Amino acid sequence: MPDGYTAPGIFATTLDRVVGLARKNSIWPLPFATSCCGIEFMATMGAHYDLGRFGAERLSFSPRQADLLMVMGTIAKKMAPVIQQVYIQMAEPRWVLAVGACASSGGIFDTYSVLQGIDRVVPVDVYVPGCPPRPEQIIDGFMKIQDLVAKESLRRRYSEEYKELLSSYGILE
Amino acid sequence: MENSFIIDKIYKAFNQDILKMDTASDILSFTVASPVIYEVIRFLKENENMNFGFLTDLCGIHYPDRGLPFGVVYHLHNLRENKRIRIKTFVTLGNPYLPTVTDLFSSANWMERETYDFYGIIFEGHPNLKRILNVEYMDFFPMRKEYPLEDPTREDKDDRYFGR
Amino acid sequence: MQPFPLPEPGWGTGSGVNNMEENQYTTLNLGPTHPATHGIFQNVLTMDGEQIIDADQTIGYIHRAFEKIAERRPYYQITPLTDRLNYCSSPINNIGWHMTVEKLLGVKTTKRVDYMRIILMELARITDHLICNSVIGVDSGALTGFIYVFQEREKVYEIYEEVSGARLTTNMGRIGGFERDLSLKAVKKIREFLDHLPKVLREFEKLLMRNRIFMDRTIGVGPISGERALNYGFTGPNLRAAGVDYDVRVTTPYSSYDDFEFTIPLGTQGDTYDRFCVRQQELWESIGLVRNALENLPEGSFHVDVPQFYLPPKEDVYSKMEALIWHFKIVMGEIDVPAGEVYHSVEGGNGELGFYLVSDGGRTPYRLHFRRPGFIYYQAYPEMIRGGVLSDAILTMSSMNVIAGELDA
Numbered sequence: 001m002p003d004g005y006t007a008p009g010i011f012a013t014t015l016d017r018v019v020g021l022a023r024k025n026s027i028w029p030l031p032f033a034t035s036c037c038g039i040e041f042m043a044t045m046g047a048h049y050d051l052g053r054f055g056a057e058r059l060s061f062s063p064r065q066a067d068l069l070m071v072m073g074t075i076a077k078k079m080a081p082v083i084q085q086v087y088i089q090m091a092e093p094r095w096v097l098a099v100g101a102c103a104s105s106g107g108i109f110d111t112y113s114v115l116q117g118i119d120r121v122v123p124v125d126v127y128v129p130g131c132p133p134r135p136e137q138i139i140d141g142f143m144k145i146q147d148l149v150a151k152e153s154l155r156r157r158y159s160e161e162y163k164e165l166l167s168s169y170g171i172l173e
Numbered sequence: 174m175e176n177s178f179i180i181d182k183i184y185k186a187f188n189q190d191i192l193k194m195d196t197a198s199d200i201l202s203f204t205v206a207s208p209v210i211y212e213v214i215r216f217l218k219e220n221e222n223m224n225f226g227f228l229t230d231l232c233g234i235h236y237p238d239r240g241l242p243f244g245v246v247y248h249l250h251n252l253r254e255n256k257r258i259r260i261k262t263f264v265t266l267g268n269p270y271l272p273t274v275t276d277l278f279s280s281a282n283w284m285e286r287e288t289y290d291f292y293g294i295i296f297e298g299h300p301n302l303k304r305i306l307n308v309e310y311m312d313f314f315p316m317r318k319e320y321p322l323e324d325p326t327r328e329d330k331d332d333r334y335f336g337r
Numbered sequence: 338m339q340p341f342p343l344p345e346p347g348w349g350t351g352s353g354v355n356n357m358e359e360n361q362y363t364t365l366n367l368g369p370t371h372p373a374t375h376g377i378f379q380n381v382l383t384m385d386g387e388q389i390i391d392a393d394q395t396i397g398y399i400h401r402a403f404e405k406i407a408e409r410r411p412y413y414q415i416t417p418l419t420d421r422l423n424y425c426s427s428p429i430n431n432i433g434w435h436m437t438v439e440k441l442l443g444v445k446t447t448k449r450v451d452y453m454r455i456i457l458m459e460l461a462r463i464t465d466h467l468i469c470n471s472v473i474g475v476d477s478g479a480l481t482g483f484i485y486v487f488q489e490r491e492k493v494y495e496i497y498e499e500v501s502g503a504r505l506t507t508n509m510g511r512i513g514g515f516e517r518d519l520s521l522k523a524v525k526k527i528r529e530f531l532d533h534l535p536k537v538l539r540e541f542e543k544l545l546m547r548n549r550i551f552m553d554r555t556i557g558v559g560p561i562s563g564e565r566a567l568n569y570g571f572t573g574p575n576l577r578a579a580g581v582d583y584d585v586r587v588t589t590p591y592s593s594y595d596d597f598e599f600t601i602p603l604g605t606q607g608d609t610y611d612r613f614c615v616r617q618q619e620l621w622e623s624i625g626l627v628r629n630a631l632e633n634l635p636e637g638s639f640h641v642d643v644p645q646f647y648l649p650p651k652e653d654v655y656s657k658m659e660a661l662i663w664h665f666k667i668v669m670g671e672i673d674v675p676a677g678e679v680y681h682s683v684e685g686g687n688g689e690l691g692f693y694l695v696s697d698g699g700r701t702p703y704r705l706h707f708r709r710p711g712f713i714y715y716q717a718y719p720e721m722i723r724g725g726v727l728s729d730a731i732l733t734m735s736s737m738n739v740i741a742g743e744l745d746a
Binding site (some may be wrong): 017077106110111112113114116 | 323324
Binding site (some may be wrong): 198199200202224227228229230232234235246252255257259277278279281282283284287291303304306307308315316318322 | 396397400402404405406408409441443565567569570581583586589677678679680681682689691693695704707708712713714715716735745746
């Protein structure tokens with residue numbers, strides 16, 4: 001629960017905390033699974049680890065309805081424009097989770113064909129290390145995202161800093 | 174199917190065009206002159222004594238120091254007799270043309286495109302010879318030995334710390 | 338009473354006489370990121386109504402330049418690359434690569450190593466086929482089977498963890514054998530898994546195998562004849578579903594596969610249902626193989642003596658000078674291998690996984706080419722879906738089990 005004033009039958013807090021609380025427990029992830037990490041993501045979604053416990057069992061394959069872009073696996077340069085397009089199609093507020101070494105930094109594939117981290121084309125909120133990360137790590141990364149979602153100010157997406165960030169990636173519409 | 178039988182037949186059919194034969198490695202291999210490569214492959218596939226009807230693999234190779242730097246290696250398999258054979262052919266840098274074998278083996282289609290993508294070897298008569306794995310605007314052939322492996326746009330890795 | 342004005346024949350299918358020539362077909366883009374495609378590849382379909390006229394494939398969306406990396410890495414450092422080829426069955430790739438190097442070096446492994454390898458490779462085949470078959474279920478609308486068998490995959494992952502320490506990208510084994518023997522815990526876990534899996538499989542088969550809806554969705558969908566399959570370079574379950582009995586484990590036995598009795602299941606039509614059934618039957622064969630190999634596991638060493646390539650035990654590295662030097666040399670790849678060229682192939686999850694290795698005697702391969710079965714047979718996809726409908730095309734794709742990592746290398 002967020003900070004606030006409690007009395008019997010009452011809980012008072014700020015509006016953005018309430019919105020954050022609602023948002024954090026109903027994140028719709030867009031699984032952008034390209035390679036090995038995608039298999040671990042399938043394990044995360046499976047009965048054993050069950051990401052549904054965190055309110056994210058509803059995968060949104062359409063970017064328009066997704067809140068969280070989970071990029072799992074190597075992104076080649078050929079794929080880079082696609083991932084940026086998917087990010088642009090997502091509605092605000094949107095978050096990005098880079099799962100695995102490849103999505104975070106290119107990983108062991110420091111080669112001519114691989115994008116050296118997706119933060120070259122889209123802003124990333126949380127990085128999960130590992131090649132591939134265990135499902136526990138993916139869940140940990142997801143919980144970090146939940147923290148960010150819960151604490152985010154309602155004004156952030158309208159701020160000058162945020163606009164500057166987006167325009168530095170060339171994706172301000 | 175004995176090696177000597179295949180050697181006999183091949184030499185009878187393409188005597189002067191067989192440049193090299195290797196029986197020492199795991200698979201019987203021949204190096205043939207590039208103009209006859211299509212004929213050799215067709216002979217191996219369609220001759221009733223040969224029947225190498227399965228193209229296992231097709232890949233390129235680059236020896237920058239040789240006179241004929243670019244090679245293509247074909248692995249054929251006779252599934253009935255369970256016999257494998259390796260055919261190599263080499264072309265020059267200035268004239269990297271080879272006939273396509275896509276009309277014999279449909280599987281050669283993408284493998285030849287991959288070889289073109291990596292080495293720039295042009296397969297004449299190929300139905301759709303364009304890059305397959307890399308982006309289409311790429312202006313070099315990355316598997317050639319002179320090109321670096323690393324991503325040239327990367328700034329955060331200082332060469333001094335990576336021994337490059 | 339005026340008859341209700343019926344549209345002209347062919348109305349709405351795009352083939353009507355009123356349509357302009359260029360408007361006849363619809364173009365539908367499928368991919369590179371699409372919920373129905375597993376992995377990232379693009380298909381631009383030309384549709385006549387619901388019917389597929391043609392497909393234009395684009396691949397290479399996760400091209401990672403494995404072959405170029407392999408030219409710069411010492412032999413041991415290539416094992417992690419092979420993990421990421423077909424990541425659904427990494428141990429087969431690892432062990433296949435180690436066997437290729439052993440073939441180049443002329444190393445003969447012991448029976449115990451061979452049997453341990455068979456156990457792990459067949460477990461990997463089980464995971465591979467489980468994921469493929471359950472995903473066919475998902476694409477035809479049966480999510481339950483997927484969730485159910487994924488639980489079994491978790492158990493195989495636990496076995497991998499016991500053997501190699503990793504779940505998915507196992508980096509398993511060494512050139513010349515394994516880094517450690519099968520522990521008692523691992524053996525116990527394998528036995529438990531073997532006891533439990535048949536129950537799950539039977540239930541899974543009950544769910545799908547004779548399910549009317551599933552059969553209607555898959556029989557006659559995406560067929561290919563044996564002849565065309567061979568021409569397209571099919572191998573593995575997809576080829577056997579088309580009725581050609583080619584299996585590398587039998588034709589070119591490696592790792593003592595010839596010690597075991599097992600059946601090669603065959604299909605007749607080469608359609609999606611046959612591919613499903615062949616994989617399902619291979620699961621049963623793999624269970625038998627693992628059980629057999631585990632029962633008859635011979636005594637002996639779990640590795641052979643190749644001091645130049647087999648990493649010394651860790652305790653020795655910390656206490657003995659010699660071992661430390663060897664460890665350093667092996668890890669840094671300061672060891673030259675004999676010049677030569679070999680082609681070695683193993684029966685991977687999807688078919689013949691070949692390694693064409695050319696060595697010039699240096700510390701790294703001069704050229705290493707992976708014969709990826711998925712890359713070669715995926716090009717037959719347009720021919721298989723032509724004339725079918727869109728929903729069948731999705732099922733055909735998942736039954737072919739195209740793994741993007743293997744496709745693009």
